[in-house]
Amino acid sequence: MSTLALGIIGNCSVSALVDDKARILWWCLPRPDGDPVFHALLGSNGAPEDGAFAIEVEDYSHSEQHYIENTAILRTRLIASDGSTVEIDDFCPRFLSRGRVFRPAQIVRRIRPVTGRPRIRIVLRPRFHWGSARPEITSGSNHVRFVSDGTTLRLTTDAPITYIRDETFFVVERELNLFLGPDESLTSRPATIGREFQEETEYYWKRWSLRLGLPLEWQEAVIRAAITLKLCTFEETGAIVAAVTTSIPEAPFSERNWDYRFCWLRDAFFVVRALNALSDLETLENYLAYIRDVIALTKGDHIQPVFGIGLEAALTERTEALPGFRGMGPVRVGNQAHEHHQHDVYGNIVLAAAQAFFDKRLLRQGTMEDFRHLEVIGDRAYMLHNSPDAGIWELRTRSRVHTSSSLMCWAALDRLAKIANQLGVNPKHWRSRANEVHAKICAEAWNEDVGAFVESFGGADLDASLLLMAEVGFIDPLDPRFVSTVDRIGEKLRRGNHLYRYHAADDFGRPETAFNVCTFWFIDALGRMDRREEAREIYETMLSCRNHLGLLSEDTDPQTDELWGNFPQTYSMVGIINGAVRLSRRWDKVV
Structure with missing residues (x-):
C-alpha cells in the first residue's frame, strides 16, 4: 500500500x-x-x-x-x-x-x-x-x-x-x-x-541508461533508481537535492515535516558513490565542482552540513499557510540544519573528492592544490572528532560526541593518507592521525555491556548509522565486534524486514516509521558478512514497498508498508542500487 x-x-x-x-x-x-x-x-x-x-x-x-x-x-x-x-x-x-x-x-x-x-x-x-x-x-x-x-x-x-x-x-x-x-x-x-x-x-x-554498468539482477529497479537520482541533481551548479519535496511527514500527524530541497553534503556523497558503482561519472564531476565551491566559500572554517543548490548558506526555516500533505501540516520552507554543527560533513567531503585522485577517466583529475585544500578539511576533522555535535540525525535540542560523526572524521583522515601516498607525499602525518582517531573510537564507542558499538562515546543506545563502519572501511565486516553490533542492531531496531534509525526518544518522541536507508545499510552489512540469503530476503521486501513506478520515499510504516516522508528520497533510491550491486549474482557466472 x-x-x-x-x-x-x-x-x-x-x-x-x-x-x-x-x-x-x-x-x-x-x-x-x-x-x-x-x-x-x-x-x-x-x-x-x-x-x-x-x-x-x-x-x-x-x-x-x-x-x-x-x-x-x-x-x-x-x-x-x-x-x-x-x-x-x-x-x-x-x-x-x-x-x-x-x-x-x-x-x-x-x-x-x-x-x-x-x-x-x-x-x-x-x-x-x-x-x-x-x-x-x-x-x-x-x-x-x-x-x-x-x-x-x-x-x-x-x-x-x-x-x-x-x-x-x-x-x-x-x-x-x-x-x-x-x-x-x-x-x-x-x-x-x-x-x-x-x-x-x-x-x-x-x-x-545504456552506458550504466548494471548488476545482473534487478536491472529495472536499478535503472529506475539511477534515473531518479539523476533527476535530483541541479546540473547548473552540480548540487544534489535530498528530495524534491518539502513537508511530507515522516509519520501521520508527527510534525516531522522538513524541507529537503537542498544539498546535504552527506546525502550527496552517497548519491555519487552509488552512481559511480554504475559507471556514471558525470554526476560526480559536476558535484566535485560544487564541493570545490563550498570549500572556497567556507575558507577552511566551519562547514555547515547543508547548502542551497546555488551555494546559499542561510536556509532560514519558516512555515507557510498551506494545509499540508493530507492536511498534516506544518508546511516548512528552509531548514534549520544549516545552523547545525554536524562533524561527519568533513568526512563526506573528503570521501566524495578522493576518487578524483585515483580515477583516470575523470576529465578533471585531483591536483596537489586540491589536496592542500582537502588537508584544511582534514585539520578540522581531526580537531572535531572528539567534540559534541547534532549528529547524522540532526537532533535539534541535544548535543553529544556521536560515533557516526567521529567515524566520518576518521574516514577523512584515512583517505587523506591514501591520497598523499598516491601523490607521492609522505602519508605519515595523516596516517598517524587516522590511527589515533581509530583507537579513540574503539575505546570510547564500544560498550561491553551492550556488546556493540553505540551511538555516542560512553553511551548505551544503538543507532543504525553504526552499520556504516564496514562500508567506509573502518572495520572488517567479519570482525566479531562488528558482527555483534549488527546483531544487536537487528534485535533492537528491526521490525519485520524494516529498520528504525534508533529506538531512543528524540525531540519529537520515538520514531514511528522505519527509515528506508537504514534498512538498506542493514542489507549491505549482512551482505558483507556473507549472510546473503537473509540480506536478499530483506532486499526483496524493500523492493515490494516501492510505489507502482518503482520509487521510494524516506520512510515506511512496517505495519502497513505505507510510504511516508519526502519523495523521492535520494537516500532510499541509493539503497536500491547498492543492494543490487552487493547481492546480485555475477555476470561471469551465467554468461
Whole structure:
C-alpha cells in the first residue's frame, strides 16, 4: 500500500511530480527549491483543483501508468467507464543541442486518443507565493499566460484555448501538445516540436541508461533508481537535492515535516558513490565542482552540513499557510540544519573528492592544490572528532560526541593518507592521525555491556548509522565486534524486514516509521558478512514497498508498508542500487 502514488519527471533543471491520474501536483520554479506553482500535493487554501495541472477524462473509471522503458518520460492512460481511453506522455525536455544540454524550465504534455471517443477537460491552475496569489490570466490564439508579480508562465498549445480557459470537457480526436514554461513563443508548430522534443528526450535517456554498468539482477529497479537520482541533481551548479519535496511527514500527524530541497553534503556523497558503482561519472564531476565551491566559500572554517543548490548558506526555516500533505501540516520552507554543527560533513567531503585522485577517466583529475585544500578539511576533522555535535540525525535540542560523526572524521583522515601516498607525499602525518582517531573510537564507542558499538562515546543506545563502519572501511565486516553490533542492531531496531534509525526518544518522541536507508545499510552489512540469503530476503521486501513506478520515499510504516516522508528520497533510491550491486549474482557466472 502506498500513500505516494507519484512519478517524477524532470531534466536536471526543474522537476515535477505527477500522480496516477495524470495530475501534476508539485512543480517548483525557477528551480527545485523555488516557489511551488503547483502545490496541490500539500493542499490548497482555495478549491481542491488550485495549484494543480490536471487532465481529466469524463466518467473516469481507472488509470494505468508506467515510464517509457529506460527514460524519464511518464505515460498515463485514463480510462472511462465505457472504455474510452486517452494517453498522456509527460516529460521535461532534455537532450543535446548545439553542443550543450538543452534543459529548459518547461513541462511538455502530449495527449492522444487511444480507443473510443474520450472527452477530457484540462484544469490548469498555477498559483504563486506558496498558493497565496492567483495570477492574472491573458490569452491569445494559441497560448494562455499566467502573470503574477513579474513572474509569467506561458502555456502554448494546439488544444482549444477557450476550452482550457473555461475548463470545458471536449472530445479528443487528434493528438494535442501542451508546453508550459517561460513566456516565450514556440519556433514551430506544437505538433512538430512536441514530437521532436519527445523523440530527442527519449533518445537521451536511453543512451544514458545504456552506458550504466548494471548488476545482473534487478536491472529495472536499478535503472529506475539511477534515473531518479539523476533527476535530483541541479546540473547548473552540480548540487544534489535530498528530495524534491518539502513537508511530507515522516509519520501521520508527527510534525516531522522538513524541507529537503537542498544539498546535504552527506546525502550527496552517497548519491555519487552509488552512481559511480554504475559507471556514471558525470554526476560526480559536476558535484566535485560544487564541493570545490563550498570549500572556497567556507575558507577552511566551519562547514555547515547543508547548502542551497546555488551555494546559499542561510536556509532560514519558516512555515507557510498551506494545509499540508493530507492536511498534516506544518508546511516548512528552509531548514534549520544549516545552523547545525554536524562533524561527519568533513568526512563526506573528503570521501566524495578522493576518487578524483585515483580515477583516470575523470576529465578533471585531483591536483596537489586540491589536496592542500582537502588537508584544511582534514585539520578540522581531526580537531572535531572528539567534540559534541547534532549528529547524522540532526537532533535539534541535544548535543553529544556521536560515533557516526567521529567515524566520518576518521574516514577523512584515512583517505587523506591514501591520497598523499598516491601523490607521492609522505602519508605519515595523516596516517598517524587516522590511527589515533581509530583507537579513540574503539575505546570510547564500544560498550561491553551492550556488546556493540553505540551511538555516542560512553553511551548505551544503538543507532543504525553504526552499520556504516564496514562500508567506509573502518572495520572488517567479519570482525566479531562488528558482527555483534549488527546483531544487536537487528534485535533492537528491526521490525519485520524494516529498520528504525534508533529506538531512543528524540525531540519529537520515538520514531514511528522505519527509515528506508537504514534498512538498506542493514542489507549491505549482512551482505558483507556473507549472510546473503537473509540480506536478499530483506532486499526483496524493500523492493515490494516501492510505489507502482518503482520509487521510494524516506520512510515506511512496517505495519502497513505505507510510504511516508519526502519523495523521492535520494537516500532510499541509493539503497536500491547498492543492494543490487552487493547481492546480485555475477555476470561471469551465467554468461
